[in-house]
Amino acid sequence: MNKRRMLNEKNLDAFVQDLINAGTRVISPIRRKEQGRETATYAAVQNPEEILLAGPQPALPLKDVVFPPTETLFNWKQVKSSIRIKENPEGFKKTVVIGARPCDAAAMEIVDRVMGWDYRDELWFGRRQATTVLAVACSQCDDACFCTAVGLSPTNARGADCFLTPGEGGFEVETLTSKGEELLESHHGRFTQAKDPAKTQPAELENKVRANLSLQPEKIQQWLERHFDDPLWKQLALRCHGCGACAFICPTCHCFDIVDEPEGIDCGRRRRNWDACQPALFTMHGSGHNPRKDQTARFRQRIMHKFNIYPARFGEILCTGCGRCVRVCAAGMDLVSILGEISYMAEEAGSTS
Amino acid sequence: MSDTSFEPSIVAFVCNWCTYTGADLAGTSRITMAPNVRIIRLPCTGRIDTLFIIKAFERGADGVIVSGCHPADCHYTAGNYHARRRFAIFRELMDFVGIDPLRVTFSWVSASEGGKWADVVNTATERVRKFGPFQMYPKPAEYVGE
Amino acid sequence: MQELRDLAKKLFQEKRVDAILGYEIDRRGGVRPAFATQIEDCDRLVFDHRCVHNLASYVSPRRTHVADLGRLGIVVKACDARAIAGLIRENQIKREDIVLIGMRCGGVVRDPAISEPLDPANVAQRCIGCEQREPTLYDHLVGAPKPAPAGERRRNARLSEIESMSPEERLALWKELLGRCTRCHACRQVCPMCFCERCVADKTRPAWIETSPHMRGNFAWHLTRALHLAGRCVDCGECERACPAQIPLGLLNRKAANIVAARYGYTVTDDPAKPAPIGAYRLDDEQEFIA
Numbered sequence: 001m002n003k004r005r006m007l008n009e010k011n012l013d014a015f016v017q018d019l020i021n022a023g024t025r026v027i028s029p030i031r032r033k034e035q036g037r038e039t040a041t042y043a044a045v046q047n048p049e050e051i052l053l054a055g056p057q058p059a060l061p062l063k064d065v066v067f068p069p070t071e072t073l074f075n076w077k078q079v080k081s082s083i084r085i086k087e088n089p090e091g092f093k094k095t096v097v098i099g100a101r102p103c104d105a106a107a108m109e110i111v112d113r114v115m116g117w118d119y120r121d122e123l124w125f126g127r128r129q130a131t132t133v134l135a136v137a138c139s140q141c142d143d144a145c146f147c148t149a150v151g152l153s154p155t156n157a158r159g160a161d162c163f164l165t166p167g168e169g170g171f172e173v174e175t176l177t178s179k180g181e182e183l184l185e186s187h188h189g190r191f192t193q194a195k196d197p198a199k200t201q202p203a204e205l206e207n208k209v210r211a212n213l214s215l216q217p218e219k220i221q222q223w224l225e226r227h228f229d230d231p232l233w234k235q236l237a238l239r240c241h242g243c244g245a246c247a248f249i250c251p252t253c254h255c256f257d258i259v260d261e262p263e264g265i266d267c268g269r270r271r272r273n274w275d276a277c278q279p280a281l282f283t284m285h286g287s288g289h290n291p292r293k294d295q296t297a298r299f300r301q302r303i304m305h306k307f308n309i310y311p312a313r314f315g316e317i318l319c320t321g322c323g324r325c326v327r328v329c330a331a332g333m334d335l336v337s338i339l340g341e342i343s344y345m346a347e348e349a350g351s352t353s
Numbered sequence: 354m355s356d357t358s359f360e361p362s363i364v365a366f367v368c369n370w371c372t373y374t375g376a377d378l379a380g381t382s383r384i385t386m387a388p389n390v391r392i393i394r395l396p397c398t399g400r401i402d403t404l405f406i407i408k409a410f411e412r413g414a415d416g417v418i419v420s421g422c423h424p425a426d427c428h429y430t431a432g433n434y435h436a437r438r439r440f441a442i443f444r445e446l447m448d449f450v451g452i453d454p455l456r457v458t459f460s461w462v463s464a465s466e467g468g469k470w471a472d473v474v475n476t477a478t479e480r481v482r483k484f485g486p487f488q489m490y491p492k493p494a495e496y497v498g499e
Numbered sequence: 500m501q502e503l504r505d506l507a508k509k510l511f512q513e514k515r516v517d518a519i520l521g522y523e524i525d526r527r528g529g530v531r532p533a534f535a536t537q538i539e540d541c542d543r544l545v546f547d548h549r550c551v552h553n554l555a556s557y558v559s560p561r562r563t564h565v566a567d568l569g570r571l572g573i574v575v576k577a578c579d580a581r582a583i584a585g586l587i588r589e590n591q592i593k594r595e596d597i598v599l600i601g602m603r604c605g606g607v608v609r610d611p612a613i614s615e616p617l618d619p620a621n622v623a624q625r626c627i628g629c630e631q632r633e634p635t636l637y638d639h640l641v642g643a644p645k646p647a648p649a650g651e652r653r654r655n656a657r658l659s660e661i662e663s664m665s666p667e668e669r670l671a672l673w674k675e676l677l678g679r680c681t682r683c684h685a686c687r688q689v690c691p692m693c694f695c696e697r698c699v700a701d702k703t704r705p706a707w708i709e710t711s712p713h714m715r716g717n718f719a720w721h722l723t724r725a726l727h728l729a730g731r732c733v734d735c736g737e738c739e740r741a742c743p744a745q746i747p748l749g750l751l752n753r754k755a756a757n758i759v760a761a762r763y764g765y766t767v768t769d770d771p772a773k774p775a776p777i778g779a780y781r782l783d784d785e786q787e788f789i790a
Contacts, residue, residue, distance in 0.1 A: 039745075059743075059745065060743070060744070069681040069682075069712045070711045070712050070713055143526075143527050144527070234564065235534075237564055238534045238557075238564065238565060238568075239531065239532045239533075239534065239557075241556060241685075241688045241689045241741070242688055243683065243684070243685035243688035243689050243741055244683045244684065244685060244688070245683055245685040245741055245742070245743040247683075248681050248683040248685075248743050249743040257710065259706075259709075259710055259711060261709060261711065264412075264413075271711050273682065273710060273711050273712060274681055274682070274683075274712070276683065278688075279684060279688060281701050293563070294562075294563050294564040295562065295564050296564050326527075328741075328743050330552070330685070330689050330737060330740050330741035331531060331532055331552070331689075332525050332529070332530075332531025332532065332611065334525060334526055334527070334531075336526065337525075337526045402707075403722070403723065403726055404699070404707045404708065404719065404723060407718070407719050407722065407723075408707065408719075411715045411719070424782065424786070425782070431780065434780035434781075434782070434784065435778070435780055437780065437784055437786055437789070438762075438763070438776070438777060438780055438784060439726070439777070440788075440789075441758075441762060441784070441785065441786075441788065442726060442729050442755060442758050442759065442762075442777075443722075443726055444788060445754075445758045446722060446725055446726060446751070446754065446755060446758070447722070448666070449661070449662070449669065449751070449754045450669060450670065450673040450677075450718070450722065450751075451666050451667065451668070451669030451670025451671070451672070451673055451674075452666075452670065453666055454788075458790065459788055459789040459790065460789060460790035461789060461790075473790060476790075489670065489714070489718075490714060490715050
C-alpha cells in the first residue's frame with residue numbers, strides 16, 4: 001500500500017482514453033459555462049481533453065455516482081395471478097472517478113456508516129464497490145470552504161483509493177487501497193516510478209481554509225445536545241425558505257423517499273428518490289399532524305443531525321466542509337457563520353459552567 | 354414519416370353536456386369514424402386540468418382531443434371561457450418545450466353536432482397517424498425488464 | 500441608507516411594526532435578508548445594488564414562524580412590490596396588515612455575493628428594460644432617484660433563439676435542461692407566488708405529478724408550475740437563483756408571461772386592484788386554435 005507513481009499529462013489523457021475504450025464510465029470535473037460564468041461540474045467524460053483537475057470546486061457533489069437522484073429498486077409485472085419482480089434492473093456500472101475533491105471523496109466514506117448500520121444497503125454498496133475513486137488535492141478554495149474545521153483538509157486522502165498531488169508536468173499518484181492498486185497495475189504502462197521523496201505540500205491553501213472557520217467539534221456537539229430549545233434557532237430560521245437546496249447539494253445528505261409508480265395496468269416500478277428534511281412534507285403524518293411544524297424546527301434538525309446526532313451514533317460529523325450549502329443558499333444562511341456563532345456560545349457556556 | 358400500419362392511441366376529454374352528447378348522436382346516427390379514440394367524460398371543459406393532457410401522453414397516448422360546449426353555451430355558464438384561456442397558454446408552453454401542440458386537438462362540439470364530432474375524430478386520427486407514435490416517453494412495456 | 504435606518508427606527512418607536520424585513524451585509528461581503536426585531540437591529544439595514552432577494556417570499560401566511568413575529572414592515576423594490584400586490588390581490592394578506600418601505604432602485608446584480616459596482620456585465624437580466632424606478636404600492640418611499648440600468652437583453656435574445664429552433668431542437672434543449680432537475684422544489688419554496696398549503700406536486704391520491712426526477716416527472720412539474728404562474732410571476736428571478744442545478748427557469752416563466760401579454764394584454768403590476776388574467780375571461784378571447 002501507499003505505493004507512489006508518477007503520471008504525466010499525456011499519459012493521464014491516454015489512461016482516461018483506455019478506460020473509456022474499455023467501456024468504463026469515467027467521471028471527472030469538466031468545464032461548464034453557466035449563464036456567462038465559468039464553473040466546473042462532475043460529469044461522464046467523452047474526451048480526456050474536457051477534464052479540469054485544477055479548477056473551481058464542481059458545483060454539484062459526487063453523491064449521484066453512488067446514490068443517483070432516482071433509482072429503480074425493482075420492476076414488477078403481473079402475470080396472470082402472480083407478480084414477477086426484477087430487482088435492481090439498472091445494475092452497477094463500473095466507474096472510475098478521476099479528480100474527486102477531498103471533501104467529496106471523504107463524504108462517501110462517512111455515509112457508509114449509516115448505509116451499513118442496521119441494514120446493509122445493497123444498492124449503495126454495490127455502486128461503491130463498482131467505483132474506484134482517484135481524488136486530487138485542491139488548488140483553489142474560497143470563503144465558503146471549511147473542510148479543516150471538520151477534520152479534513154485540501155490534501156486529505158480520506159475516502160480515496162488513490163490520491164493525486166499536482167507536480168511538475170503531471171501528478172504524483174499515491175495508492176491507498178487494494179482496489180486502487182489493482183486499477184493502476186492494470187494500466188501500469190501509463191505510470192512511472194516516483195523517484196524523488198514525497199514533497200510536503202505548501203500549507204498556504206490549508207491556512208486560507210482554516211482562516212474561514214475554526215472549531216472544536218465535541219464542544220459543538222455538547223452545546224447542541226443541551227440547547228434544543230435555544231432562541232437562536234428561531235432567529236436563524238427566520239430567513240430560511242425551507243427550500244432544501246442545501247440538502248440536495250450536500251455530499252453527505254442521504255435522505256430518500258420511496259415511491260411506487262404504476263406504468264400500466266399490470267406493471268410498474270418502485271423507486272428511491274432524493275428527499276430533504278427542509279420542506280414541511282418530510283415529516284407530515286397521515287393524520288395531518290406535523291411534529292416539525294415550522295422552519296425553526298426543521299432548520300434546527302439539519303444542524304442537529306449533522307453535528308450532534310450522527311456524531312453521537314457513528315463517531316463521524318455528517319459534513320465535510322465543502323461549502324456548497326453556503327454558496328447555493330438563496331437566503332444567505334451561511335453555515336460557516338452559524339457554526340462560528342454556536343462555537344462562540346459553546347465557549348461562553350463552557351467558561352461559565 | 355408516415356407509417357400506414359401505425360394505429361394511434363387517442364384520448365378525448367369531453368364535456369358531458371355538449372360534446373359527449375354529440376358523440377352519442379354520431380354513434381346513434383351510425384356515422385363511420387376512426388376507432389382510435391377513447392372518450393373520457395367530464396362535467397365541463399373547465400374541469401379539464403392540463404395535467405390530464407400531460408398524463409394521457411405519459412400513459413401512452415399519441416394524441417389528445419379536448420372538446421366542449423361552444424362559447425355562450427356552457428352548461429355551467431363560464432367553464433369553457435376559463436378553459437379557453439388555460440388551454441391557449443398551455444399549448445404555447447408545450448410548443449416552447451418542443452412537444453408538438455398539433456398532437457392536441459381542441460374543438461367546440463355541441464350536442465347536435467354529431468357530424469362535426471366525427472370530423473374531429475377522423476381529422477385528429479389522421480393527423481396523429483402522420484406524426485407517428487409519441488416517443489418522448491418510452492412506452493410502459495419498455496420499462497419493465499423481463 | 501441612513502434615511503432607511505432612520506425610517507425603520509421611527510416605525511419601531513411609533514409602534515407601527517413588530518419587525519422589519521430588509522437587507523444586511525453578510526460575512527462574505529455580500530448582502531442577505533435581515534430581520535430587525537428590535538430598534539437596535541435597524542443599524543444593520545442596508546440597501547444597494549446587491550439587494551437582489553425578493554423579500555415578499557417571507558410574507559406568505561404559510562410561513563408561520565415569520566407570521567408569529569407580528570406586524571411586518573418590509574423593504575420592497577418595484578419588482579418586489581408586484582409580488583406583494585399579487586398576494587393582496589389573491590387574498591393572502593391584507594393591505595392594512597403590512598407596512599411597505601418602497602425603495603428607489605437603479606437595478607441589482609444577478610448574484611448578491613457580487614460586491615463590484617453595478618455594470619452591464621453583472622446586472623440581473625430582469626432589470627434591463629425595467630421601467631419602474633420605484634414602486635407605486637408603498638407606505639413610505641426612500642432613496643435618491645437612480646437611472647435605469649444599462650445592459651444587453653441577453654434573455655430576450657435567448658428566448659427568440661429558442662423560439663426559432665425546430666421542435667426537435669427545442670425538445671433536445673429542454674430534455675437536457677430539465678434533465679438536471681433533482682426535484683428539490685427550491686424553485687417553489689422561494690417563490691413568493693407559490694403559497695399553496697398543499698402543492699399539486701405533493702398530492703398522492705392520485706399522483707398527478709410524479710415526484711421522481713425522471714423525464715415524465717420533471718416535464719410535468721415544470722410545465723405545471725409555469726402554467727400556474729402564468730400572469731402571476733413577477734420575474735424576481737429567485738427560482739433561478741435558488742436552483743442548485745442552475746437551470747434557467749426564468750425562460751419558462753418569461754415565455755408564459757409573454758404569452759399572457761400578447762394574448763390578453765396583461766403584464767404584472769404592483770396595483771392590487773388590477774385583476775389577474777387567469778381566473779378572468781373575455782367573451783371575445785382569441786380561439787384560433789379551437790376547431
